[in-house]
Amino acid sequence: MSIVRPYGDTTGDGMVQLSFTLPIPHDKRAEGAAIQLANKMGMDPALLVHAKPMGDGFTFFVVYGKVSHLVDTEKVQIVERDFPLLSAKEVNAVIKRKLRRRLNVVGACIGTDAHTVGIDAILNLKGIAGEKGLEYYAELSVTNMGAQVSVPELVETAREQKADAVLVSQVVTQRDAHLHNTRAMSAAFREALPAGKRPLLIVGGPRFDELMTADLGVDRIFTRGTTPREVASYLVHALIGSKA
C-alpha cells in the first residue's frame, strides 16, 4: 500500500495531534487564532483540547484534528548518507575486529584561529548535544592539539602519532582564512608524506561547502550540526570499510 493517511483509531481517519505556543495572552480570540493556524496547516475539523496561559502574554495549545492530505510512500525521496551511521559500540567493534589496533586521530585548530568549540565538541569526552566526543571511543586514540597550531607542528605530530586521520577545525572566515589555511594544510601533508602513508584529511567548520573537497585537497568536509558519532562512523567507513 503506497497511499497512507495518519491513523488515530480507525483506518483512514487522518487524525493528528499538534502542540504549539502563540505569543498572545489567553482569551477567546487566542483560541480562535490557534484553530485558524491548525486549519491553515490542513487540520479540518480542528479540535482545541487544551489552552493554557504561560508567563507574560504567551499561550500554549494542544489541538487534535483531521488532515485530508494523502502520503505516497513510493514518492518519498531519501538523501542517503554515503556511509552507515554506527553506534560507539559498533565503531569500537569494527576497529577491534578489522584493524586490530587503536585508530589514531590527531585534531587541531590551525592558523590564528582560537575557536576550539568545533574540535572540542567532536573530540572532548564531553562531546555535544548529549553525544560523547571521540575520546569516549575506547578504540580511538585521540590527540587534541588545541588552538593556533601551525601546519608544520600538525604534520610533525601526525607523523609521530602515526595518525590514521587528521581533523582540522576552522571557524574564522575573515578574508577566506579557513580556505587558505585548509589548502596550506593539505599541501603540506602532500609534500611531507607519500600517498599511501598520508592520513585521511578531514576539515570541519560552520562555513565550509561540503562539495569543495577536491578544491581544498581534503578527503571530507563536515559542516554545521555534525556530531562525533557521524565523524567516527565516517572514519571507520573510509579507513576500514563498513561493518560486515
Add this chain to the structure above:
Amino acid sequence: MAGKLDLDPRIVARARALAVRAGQPVVDIARSHTTVSVERAVLRLAGVHGADSDGIPWVNRLVDAVRADVGLGHGVAVPVFHAAAATGVDDLTVLAQKAAAGAVRFDVPEKKAEVTAARRRAKKSAADGLKIVDRRRAERDRLIKRYGDPQQRPWIYLIVATGDIYEDIPQAQAAARAGADVIAVIRSTGQSLLDYVPEGATREGFAGTYATQENFRLMRAALDVTSKELGRYIRLTNYASGLCMPEMAALAGMERLDMMLNDSMYGILFRDINPIRTFVDQRFSRQVHARAGIIINTGEDNYLTTADAVDAAHTVTVSQLLNEFFAHEAGLADWQLGLGHAFEINPDLPESFRMELAHALLAREIFPDAPLKWMPPTKHMTGDVFRGNLLDGFFNLVGALTGQGILLVGMMTEAVVTPWISDRDIALQNVRYVLNGAGNLHEDFVPAPGGFIRNRANQVLGEAIELLERIVDDTLMEAIADGTFGLMKRPATRGKGLDGVAKQDADYYNPVTEALEA
C-alpha cells in the same frame, strides 16, 4: 531523616577517613604551587580591571609581564606592589598598561624592608577586595531576610542559555515568576578552555552566554528586581570551572552570585585540563567561595553520563566524599556543599526506580547537612517527549522522597532542542504536581529492614570503600592517570594549562590566601 538505611556509622566514618587520606597529598600539592589564574584572581581582588583593545584583560597582561621578568614562584603581589611604589603608579590597572608597553620592569626587592613594605601594601589591597566580597555576603543575608527563602525543599533550579545576556534576563525573570528559585546561566561552549575572562556585556555565545563580570552584575541586578516583585530571593548560579576557576570565584564573590558549579575533578576528566592546575585552582576558588557564602555545586552527575549508572554508582559516592574533604579543607561549611548526583539508570532495567531511590537516599544519609544537587535524566532521554515527561516525574518523586536540596528541572525535550518556553512550563508543572502531591510522603517512606533498597545502598557504600582503598594505595593522581573516574586517563604531566603552573618559592607571598587562611 537520618537512619533510614541503617548504615553502620563506623563504615561511613571509615569512608570519610579514607577520603581524607586519598585527598591530603593533593592538598599538599595545591598548597605548594600557584597558577597564573590564582595570581590573576589576586590582582582582580586588588582592583585591577578592564582589558586592552584586543580584549585581553589587564590582569593577564600584568601577570604575564611579572612572569617574564621574575617568574611566578614568588607570587605576583610583591613584585607588583614593589614596582608600583618604585614607579609611583598607585593605580595597578595603569601599572598593567605601562607594563604591557614595556615601561616597567619587575623584580623581587633584595632589601627586607622593601619586601615588608610591598607585602603590607598588597595585604591592604587584598583586604579591600575581600571587603567587597564581605559586603556582598551581608547584602545577600539582608535580602534573604527581607524577601525570604523558597517555601519548599528542594529548591527549583532552572537553566537559561540564549547566548545573549539581554535575552537571558527576561527569560530568567519569566522562569522565576513561573516558580524557579535558582537561575543558572549556562556558559558559552569552550569558555572553560579560555585562559582569560572575557570583558563586558556579551550578546553572542555558542550554546550559552559568556561569563563576564558585567554579565554577572546585569543578571544579579535584574533578579534582585524580580526577588522584590515575588517576595522570594532568587539565587543566581554560574561556573567556577575551567582554566579561570579562581578568577570566576573572585568575580562571583564581588558580584553576589549565590551558587557556583565547582567540581574538584570535572575539568581534569571532561576538559583535559592538567590535574595539578585544577587542584591548585580548585583550592583557591573554594577558599573564596567559603568567604563569599557561595554554595558550590559538584559534578558527579557527569560520571553517570559516560559510565553505567548502576556499575559506577559507587564512583559517585567516592567523588562526593573527595569533594567534601577538599571543600572542608578549603573552609566551606556543610550548608555550602551542593554535592551532585543524578537519575541516570537505564529505565528499561527491572527495579531501576528502586535503585535510584537507594542511591539518592544513600547520598542523603552520608551527607545529612549538605544541600544535595539532584540532576535529571539526560542519557536515556531519546526524543520521545511523552516518555521523557514521565521519567522526569519519577525523577521529581525521588527528589521529594529523599529530601534533596536543589532540584535541576528536567526537560522532556532534553537531547531534542534547547528548551522552548512551553517545555519549561510543562517541566515546572511536573515539578509542582509531584512536590505538592507527594507532600511530606518522605515521613512515611522508610525502606524495609533487610529489603532491596537498604541492601543496595549498603552494597554501593561497600564498593565505594573498596575503591577508596585502592585510591589510597595508588594515590589519587595515579588513579586519575589510570582512568578510574569517568573512564578517562589523565596523567599529571599532561593536559591543558600545565604551563600556567609554578612551584612556590620559599618567599612565595599571596595576600589573599593569607587573609583567607587567617
